[in-house]
Amino acid sequence: MLQIKSLKVFHGPIEAVHGIDISVREGQCVTLLGPNGAGKTSTLSAITGTVRATGSIRLQDEDIGRLPIEERCKRGIAISPEGRRVFATLSVRDNLIMGGATRRDKASLTDEIEEWFSQFPVLGERREQPAGTLSGGEQQMLAIVRALLSKPRILLLDEPSLGLAPQITARIFRIIKELKAAGTTILLVEQNAGAALEVSDYVYVLNNGLVSRHGDVAEFGDGAVLINELTGVQQ
Amino acid sequence: MDYVIQQALNALSFGAEYALIALGLAIVFSIMGLVNFAHGEVIAFGGYSMVMISTVLTGNPWFLMIGVLVATVLASLTLERVAFRTIRGADLTTGLLTAFGVSIILQNLFLLLGSPRPIPATQFIFLDQTLTIGAIRISSLQIYEAITTVVAIGLLLTFLRKTTLGMAMRAAALDFEMVRLCGVRANRVIAGAFAISGLLAGLAAIFIMARRGSVDPHMGFNPVLTAFVACVIGGFGSLPGAVLGGFLLGITEVAVLVLLPQEYGGLAQAVVFTLVALVLIWRPDGILSPAQEKGDKV
Numbered sequence: 320m321l322q323i324k325s326l327k328v329f330h331g332p333i334e335a336v337h338g339i340d341i342s343v344r345e346g347q348c349v350t351l352l353g354p355n356g357a358g359k360t361s362t363l364s365a366i367t368g369t370v371r372a373t374g375s376i377r378l379q380d381e382d383i384g385r386l387p388i389e390e391r392c393k394r395g396i397a398i399s400p401e402g403r404r405v406f407a408t409l410s411v412r413d414n415l416i417m418g419g420a421t422r423r424d425k426a427s428l429t430d431e432i433e434e435w436f437s438q439f440p441v442l443g444e445r446r447e448q449p450a451g452t453l454s455g456g457e458q459q460m461l462a463i464v465r466a467l468l469s470k471p472r473i474l475l476l477d478e479p480s481l482g483l484a485p486q487i488t489a490r491i492f493r494i495i496k497e498l499k500a501a502g503t504t505i506l507l508v509e510q511n512a513g514a515a516l517e518v519s520d521y522v523y524v525l526n527n528g529l530v531s532r533h534g535d536v537a538e539f540g541d542g543a544v545l546i547n548e549l550t551g552v553q554q
Numbered sequence: 555m556d557y558v559i560q561q562a563l564n565a566l567s568f569g570a571e572y573a574l575i576a577l578g579l580a581i582v583f584s585i586m587g588l589v590n591f592a593h594g595e596v597i598a599f600g601g602y603s604m605v606m607i608s609t610v611l612t613g614n615p616w617f618l619m620i621g622v623l624v625a626t627v628l629a630s631l632t633l634e635r636v637a638f639r640t641i642r643g644a645d646l647t648t649g650l651l652t653a654f655g656v657s658i659i660l661q662n663l664f665l666l667l668g669s670p671r672p673i674p675a676t677q678f679i680f681l682d683q684t685l686t687i688g689a690i691r692i693s694s695l696q697i698y699e700a701i702t703t704v705v706a707i708g709l710l711l712t713f714l715r716k717t718t719l720g721m722a723m724r725a726a727a728l729d730f731e732m733v734r735l736c737g738v739r740a741n742r743v744i745a746g747a748f749a750i751s752g753l754l755a756g757l758a759a760i761f762i763m764a765r766r767g768s769v770d771p772h773m774g775f776n777p778v779l780t781a782f783v784a785c786v787i788g789g790f791g792s793l794p795g796a797v798l799g800g801f802l803l804g805i806t807e808v809a810v811l812v813l814l815p816q817e818y819g820g821l822a823q824a825v826v827f828t829l830v831a832l833v834l835i836w837r838p839d840g841i842l843s844p845a846q847e848k849g850d851k852v
């Protein structure tokens with residue numbers, strides 16, 4: 320589905336990611352784990368096209384690495400970005416309409432939005448309210464649903480549990496699990512290794528802009544080894 | 555009594571004109587962080603297009619009005635394509651200087667291809683008639699101006715609320731990159747803003763032409779400067795702020811003219827700007843400064 324080869328990512332003159340390979344197969348949930356500043360967000364930004372990057376990014380055998388942001392979305396990339404970035408003064412519903420902005424089938428978009436509202440009543444009850452008035456967890460749900468409404472081939476999630484209370488985090492991970500069960504292909508970025516391992520098939524550990532380890536989730540055991548690695552403790 | 559009503563109408567129509575022009579500035583600024591001083595030349599171009607269309611095609615005023623609106627929309631879109639697309643994402647100063655440059659170039663083009671002297675174009679003057687209602691004598695143009703402005707604002711609000719492109723424009727004012735991540739083309743959003751801005755400039759051009767009956771190269775510059783001040787008062791980038799600032803400025807100007815003793819009439823501008831300064835000391839970002847922005851204008 321998604322194949323990334325020798326990816327380097329730049330912020331101005333700074334090279335944040337130094338040549339990494341990542342691949343995500345259809346229906347998989349792949350997780351990028353790593354401490355702050357490891358280059359996780361940079362990697363996702365390279366996929367969505369919001370930063371300068373070199374290397375190849377292929378989505379279903381098409382190189383999307385040179386396309387502008389909008390075109391990548393149309394090819395099937397959608398993101399719930401770091402910090403959620405809901406449109407604070409737009410209503411909850413308008414945020415979702417923006418998520419489906421590329422869709423031609425406006426009638427079925429409206430129906431789908433209604434379905435999501437019944438699935439997440441907290442959003443449905445506040446459909447006319449500005450998204451900025453939602454709680455952090457609700458904004459996270461909104462950002463995920465907004466991304467899904469473009470009917471993406473692959474869903475990118477950047478630290479969906481960041482800053483949320485433990486029960487809310489559990490809720491968000493249940494949603495991710497359900498999405499995966501429904502067949503959604505997911506590339507997840509997390510620092511919460513324990514929760515992320517439960518929903519993942521395959522894991523990449525990122526440190527200082529390089530992949531320091533990768534493998535099937537089974538190889539990572541209960542996550543203790545991984546957490547040591549993340550916090551820089553050598554085994 | 556009739557004096558009060560006349561002055562109130564004056565204030566309203568001044569305010570309406572400022573609000574129309576200020577909205578044109580604000581909608582572009584809110585989306586791409588550009589203070590488009592060349593907006594005034596789009597208005598002047600509306601005046602020149604009137605001259606051109608009436609010489610070549612027809613002098614029918616209704617046809618001319620549509621012609622002016624089409625011409626200003628096209629002019630605004632062309633400016634975006636030719637001048638402002640290349641500096642997208644540049645900082646505020648670069649944008650400001652570019653807009654000033656474009657404004658000066660256009661004024662000189664008008665001088666060269668048109669004339670330094672006003673060219674008469676009187677087809678819209680019929681809008682400006684004196685109506686006598688009882689003891690009150692009012693100008694019909696002022697009423698048209700106020701009504702048109704209110705209708706235009708209403709339509710703009712509906713567009714921004716109900717259409718996907720309108721929503722994308724509101725969203726882009728908050729976080730343009732996120733709008734692009736939703737698959738909406740940046741070019742479409744920005745062209746939309748310039749088209750609306752051009753349409754508002756066209757409306758302003760029609761009313762200015764109805765009042766003056768002639769066009770000259772610098773006709774748009776002062777109104778845009780005033781509209782700029784209106785935007786600053788209201789909160790730059792805020793659309794309600796632009797409207798509020800426009801009307802406040804119109805009301806203040808008329809009030810100062812009315813209340814100032816005759817022999818101090820020359821000080822009217824000074825008094826108005828002192829009041830503006832006081833507003834800005836009270837609220838440095840304007841009265842309705844827009845919500846926190848992410849600052850990643852495209």
Ligand SMILES: Nc1ncnc2c1ncn2[C@@H]1O[C@H](COP(=O)(O)OP(=O)(O)O)[C@@H](O)[C@H]1O
Pocket residue numbers: 330331333335353354355356357358359360361362
């Ligand atoms: N906009 C930026 N400008 C300059 N440096 C940046 C920018 N964004 C990220 N970086 C740098 O790139 C590195 C990777 O950052 P990031 O991808 O955000 O890490 P993560 O998401 O894993 O926490 C860090 O060293 C960070 O300081």
Ligand SMILES: [Mg+2]
Pocket residue numbers: 359360361401478
């Ligand atoms: Mg990050």
